[in-house]
Amino acid sequence: MMLFFKAVKALGLLPAIYAQAGIFKVEESSSASPSSSASLSIISEEIAEPSSSSRLSEIEIIRGVNLGGVFLIEPFIRPSLFDQFNSSDTSDTPVDEWTFSAALGKEEAKRQLEDHWDTFVTKDHLEALAENGINWIRIPVGYWAFNLTDDEPFVDGQLPYIERILGWAQETGLKVELDLHGAPGSQNGYDNSGHRVTPEWLHARINVDRTLDALRKMSLLAVEWEDVVYGIQVLNEPSRWKWPVADILEFYNEAYDLVRGITNDVYFMIHDTFLGPNDWSTLVSSNWTHALMDTHIYQMFDNYIITLNESAHINMVSTMAENVTRFDRTNIGVVVGEFSAATHDCTKYINGLGRGSRWEGTLEYVDHPLCPFESCSCTGDYGSDYTQFSDHYKRFLRRYIDAQLSIYDQELAGWFYWNFRTESAPEWDYLLGVEQGWIPKFPRTAIPKSIEEEVSATDL
Structure with a gap:
């Protein structure tokens, strides 16, 4: 079957095969804007037996960036989508994609989201990422x-826009990880799952079945774009506080069998559920092949770590990474799937729309400011206007990022920065950070003269 698939692809016969199998294929060029009226059908048939490829053994260190907030909108990444409501009754204000779409209705939600999908990420962004290493x-x-x-x-309709990005990735030489970031019922209750609600994902088998169906279709998309898609993450940040790790592991095993039943040519990627990769050493199946454990490392969501001074934040990098680098399963590597330059939670909506910050002491259950200074304010170095950042702070950001990359880039399978861009969150904006010099290009570049300053350890 696989030989047949390769043959029809070489002969240019795939459109007809995909049409018969119920698999969409956008015929426009990759630089064209996808049409919302394009004739698409949902992937519904497996068309190829899994191959056995060695290509995954030859891949260099992963140096990646997330395209977050594009196909699953998050208030802190693009607050303007949510600020349009400006309701005095915060109980009715949309806080995630579910409530955003419910408030607007399907027709208007689709109109706004299609404009967002069409403009928020462009080929220029991907070219800039590739040029920066x-x-x-x-x-x-x-x-x-x-x-x-x-x-x-x-609302749906994302698929032609996803394919357009895959086409751009193909043209710019970027490899792609497809990440299922939100599951039916919400796997964690965060807005980054699409629905900020008490999570119900594993409470009903239908939710698991629908999750697996989405993964099946995602896997078939990977087969269609086999020269671009090199990884599938089966679910982002499922909550171990809500469900036993054993139940999440059972889902992972089901997902592994499903994905591997379709393709062996992608990394099978799972999230550590914030348990820590080293704690998974005895849990992950020794039969898994080409598997990666995804861990997310942030320093601003902990009530103690956020109180640290700059020097302590840099030292904390190696402390937090220790559990990751000690992970000793030989059949599964570790990738830091999310990290950033931020050490504060002043960013608008970073804790969720309508919620405050630990930094200023306005977050629920925080009874006093937790910043490391006598006066805590989300302005200046800790505000949304990067033009107000001091050279000292930009120097710290560079040292903080360098400290992280020195570990993630040398001792692990690689990393993905969160995020490629934002509207008003400078420390979360990779392209802005490279432009301003607090994130290095690759091969690693020196700190730009514009932000150089002599900073002693005691100053930090």
């Missing part, structure tokens, strides 16, 4: 792009 992108996608029911407020 990035070799992978991670594309977070909600399940509703693949499996949407009529009673859900979400």
Whole structure:
């Protein structure tokens, strides 16, 4: 079957094969804007037996960036989408993609989201990433792009835009990880799952089945774009506080069998559920092949770590990475799937729309400011206007990023920065950070003269 698939691809016969199999294929050139009226059908048939390829053994270190907030919108990445509501009754204000779509209705939500999909990420962005030494992108996608029911407020139509990005990645030499970022019922209750609600994902088998169906269709998309898609993450940040790790592991094993039943040519990627990769040493199946454990390392969401001074934040990098670098399963590597330059939570909506910050002491359950200074204010170095950043702070950001990359880039399978761009969150904006000099290009570049200053250890 696989030989047949290769043959028809070489002969240019795939469109007809895909049409018969129910697999979409966008015929426009990759630089064209996808049409919302394009004739697409949902992937519904497996068309190739899994191959056995050695290509995954030959891949260099992953140096990646997330395309977050594109196909699963998050308030802190693009606050303007949510600021349009400006309701005095915060109980009715949309806080995630579910409530955003419900508030606007499907027709208007689709109009706004199609404009967002069409403009928020462009080929120029991917070319800039590649020029700066990035070799992978991670594309977070909600399940509703693949499996949407009529009673859900979400809208679909993402697939032609995803394919357009895959085409750009192909042209710019970027490898792609497809990341299922939101599951039915919400796997964690965060807005980054698409629905900020008490998570119900594993409470109903139908949710698991729909998740697996989305993964099946995602895997078939990977087969279609086999020269571009090199990884599939089966679910982002499932909550171990809500469900036993054993239950999440059972899902991972089901997902592994499903993905490997379709393709062996992608990395099978799982999230550590914030348990820490080293704690998974005895849990992950020794039979898994080409598997990666995804861990996310942030220093601003912990009530103690956020109180540290700059020097302590840099020292904390190696402390937090220790559990990761000690992971000793020989059949599974570790990649830091998310990290950033931020050490504060002043960023607008970073804790969720309508919620405050630990930094200023306005977050629920925080009874006093937690910044390391006598006066705590989300302005200046800790505000949203990077033109107000001091040279000292930009120097710290560079040292903080260098400290992280010195570990992630040398001792692990690689990393993905979160995020490629934002509207008003400078420390989370990779392209801005490179432009301003606090994120290095690859091969590693020196600190730009514009932000050089002599900073002693005691100053930090």
